[in-house]
Every structure is written in structure tokens, then in C-alpha cells.
Amino acid sequence: MKQIGPAIKRIRENKGLTQVKIYDGVMSRTNYARFEDGQIDSSATNLMEMLKRLNLLMTEFANLYDGDTDTVIAVQQQALSLVNQGMTEQRPEPFLKAAALMATQYEDSHYIADHHTQLTLQIYADYMANDGHVVQAAPLLQQLLTYLEKNETWYSYEVSLLNNLMPMMTPDQLLVYLRIYMQRVSKLTQVDPGVASVGEVLVQAFEVAINNRDFEIYQSLLALFDAQHLQERLLFPHLFRQAFDAFAAYTQDQNAAALQGKIDPLLMLVSTLQIPVNGAQLRQDIARLQAWLAPNVKFCDPAD
Template sequence: MLDINVPIGSTLKKIRENKGYTQQEISDHKMARSTYTKVESNDITPTLSKYLAILDHMDMSHEEFIFILNDRKLGEKETILHLFKQLEKNLTRESVNQIINKGETLVKERYDQLTLDILNACRGYAVLLAEQDLTKAKGYAQNVWKRMENLDSWYLAELHIINSILYLFDSNTAALFTDRALETLAQYPHFEEATTLKINFLLHVTNLLLLDKKYEQALFYIKQLEEESVRTESHIMWAIALVRKEVCMTKTGDVSEPGLIDRAIAIFDSLNKQNLKELVIKDPENFFNLYSNYPIDKIEAEILAH
């Protein structure tokens, strides 16, 4: 995290000059050129509206500007949040432990609630990966939920946290939370982050519903997972959806779409994911389910690796 008193003017000037813009073009109608000149010389700090207008005229996002201002490095908290989001694509013991180590270092230096939540979520994941102990993991997840349950609204950061502790709840409650999350994520149609979150909520809720053998209810979410995976060309998630779809359809006596698991195996063959292929053949019902008594060490490096 940057010191809020870090002068931004010299960085704005360098970016503007590199892009070939004049001070007049950047100041435009939002402020006088003389005012913008004072911003670049660090004589004044722009208001939020003027700051955003400057970045807009420079064709730059706030995130990119802060990254450049910080010598093209993420701050401590930003690094932890970035790594935490990456767990949804590649959940391994190594990545979880890396976040725990960085998070513990940060909270020793200063109080940060989001980092504390991430720490507890990752400690729960660590238990699931190392011990497959769902009950013990729920203890860490409960610490996170104590804060989340009092929030009126969930934004993207909170949704990442909720997604990571969905196993805390019974499958019906998890389904209700998933519905609420999907409604919120629909408000972020242009955010790739929201798409990843949507897929992962659908993956997690079907994990829980399959464990409870609620096959009809699971199918409702699996079909959404299939549709979203096809739309985003997320091939491994599509294959997982196909496996789960055939499992649920078979359990409910629906034989209208035979060969779905074979299609999933063909996808794994095409991606050279032989380990996943073997796991499907061995136990399709519990395939890729972090919450079952599954040999996690055999698939942890494969989880959501595209």
C-alpha cells in the first residue's frame, strides 16, 4: 500500500509526456490548465473527480497508475489479494502457504480486516488440502463468517471470501448464498473477475449438493456451470460440468444425454490431462470435489489449471 502523501504529480507528468499529450489536452474542460500545471508540480493534490478525469484523458486505469506509482510493483495487501484470487485458478498447498506467510507478516505490521479474513480462509484450505478434515476447516471459516454475516451488501472482495468458505454451510444455505452471489455478479458483466467468481461459486455449490446426494438440485447449477464454461472456453471446467451432469442424470434416471463422461475424457485427452482422466474413470461422482475424502495430493496441482 502506498503512503497517501506520496506526490503523484511527477509521475503524471512523465506518463503524459511519454504518451505525447499536452497539459491542455489532459486538463480539458475539467480544470484550468494552470491548475493542472500545479498538480504536475506537486503544488496541489487533485480532488477525486479531477484525478479520475486526468486518468481518463491519459487512457489509464487507477489500478495501472498506482502500479506505476509504486515502481511497477503491487503493494503488500494488493499482492495478498492477487494471490488469493489466483487460488480460484490454481489451488495448491504451496500457493496457500505463500498467502498465509505474507498475510501473517502484514497483520503484524498493521491491522487489516480483509487480510485477516483471507488468512482464516487460507488456513481452512490448508487443512482441507493437508488433512481432508472438513470439520476442522469449518472452524477457520466460521471466524470469517462472523464478519461477513453482518454486511448488508457483498462486493467483489467479499464475494471472493464467501466463495472460499462456502463449505461452512449446509448445501441448501450454500445454494441460497450462491443465488445471491450470482445476482450480484450479474451487475459486473464486463469484469473477467466476476466471470471467474461465477464459475467457482457454481463449482463449489455443486460440490456440496453432490455430497448430500441432491442430484436434481445440483443439476440446476451444473447446467449453469456448463453454459458458462462453454461461453468462456474454460475447457477443464466444461469437462468437470459434463462429468457431474452425467452423474446426476444417471442418479435421477434421465438417460437423454448419454456419453457425457466420455466427452469429458476426450477433452482431458486433448489437453493432455491424463491425471484428471484417470480420476474420472476411478470415481466420477467424487471427481474434483475438494470436500469429499478424495486423494487431494493427486489433483491439487491440476485444480482449475487451464
């Protein structure tokens, strides 16, 4: 079994930090010395705290961890391929195969992110098997949500985990944990450029409201979204917010011409942008909102 302690020691020494900076309040001096020597392992909670004190992202630690890098990358690529297959085919079986791969990797690495990935994939499998609802895997989902709730300081890892779990939350869970996120996002001490922005997280949250056709949740999310100052460099959260606002306004005034006057230019703009993934998602969300909230309103989509 590979030990993580020697990797932590190497990183600590490279950063010029003393042992006490890492173990104080986490474990005893004696146990920490044994941990760095590879004699004992550490709990997942303690490891997370040590990484924070090392000012190290989980993704960075994965790259620096002295394991069989080629094997780890191969397993991750295989798991990702299975996830893509599961998403495309909307079947649980590929997710279960990917979860089994990550479970084996976790037994070897004792890396908390591997375990969380395994649980997330199991939850997705249950979600797919039950027509968009988490049933048997509900305790696993709650386990990961409790992990998020207990972390007073969020890093890029916690934001990524939340973003992955949101589509599978109930509307009530979504609002609870999204508000926790909004409280803690301003305290982020590490921001990975690859991690979703506030606007992108809020866009993802609307999937729950749309999937459940829950207009009360939709309105609550829109209030949060409209209150946010979005980063100017990120175009698509602005476009999604315009679409969400337009459909909310239509439910009040039933003005089809006004709705068309807002949505048609968005569809025209999306057709000219060379960002296919975001554009496809926006087009899909508009179609789903149309079917739910404005079935009698027709739009002009250049892609049709």
C-alpha cells in the same frame, strides 16, 4: 507503519478526481484531508468504498500502493509456496505458516485483502486438520461470509473471495451465498480477466456436494447450472455440466450404457486437450461421482 492515504491521494489526483468524490458519505472532509496526509488510517470498510469510487481493482491498488514492493512480492511468493505444499500434502501446518506471514504483512500494510487472506489460510488449516470440516475456524469463515453478504455491489475481489471459500462451506451455506452471488454477478462493474466466470464458480461449488455426498444439494446446484448461459470461449464448464447432468440422469434411469455413452467421449476429449489442470479436475470429479453414484459402471479413460 506505512500509510495508505498518500497512495489514495496520488491515485485520485492522477485520475483528476476531487476529494469530495472520494470522501462524501465515507468520512468528514477534515478527516479525509488528514487521511491523505498520512496522519490517520481508515477502516477496511471505508477503504473498500474509496477504491470503488476510484474505479480501482484491489489487485490494481496492491500494485500501485507505495510500499516495499519487492518485500511484498517475496512474502506473497513464500505464502503461495506454503499453500501449494499444504494442498499437496493435505496438512494444516503449511497453511498456518502462510497465515502467519500474511498476518505480519497486514500489520504493516493495513490492506484488507491481506487480512482476508490470513483468515482464509487459517480456515484452510482447520479444514485440513479436521478431515474436510471447518470446526474451530467456523467464526472466521462466518466473518468473511458476512463481509460478502454486506457488500451490495460485488467486484472481482468479492468473486475471488467467494471462490476461495466455497470448498469449506457447509452445503446450507453454499446455497445461500451462491444465490447471493448469482443475484449480484450481473451488477459487476469491474471484471478482472483472471477472475472465475459464472460457469467456473458453479463448477467449484459442486465440490461441496461431492465431498459431502449430498444429492439434494447436487440437484439444487445442477438446476442453477443448467439455467445458465455459459460463455462459449470457456470449454471446461460445458464439459463439467455434461458430466454432472449425465450422472444425475443415471440416478433416475440406471441406464449404464447411456451413462457410458456420455462419459467416455468426455474422457476421450480431455485426453486430447492441452489443459492439464482442468482435465485432471474433470477426470477426478468423474471418478468421484462414479464412486458415489455409479460404482458398478465402468468407463474407458485413455489416460489409464
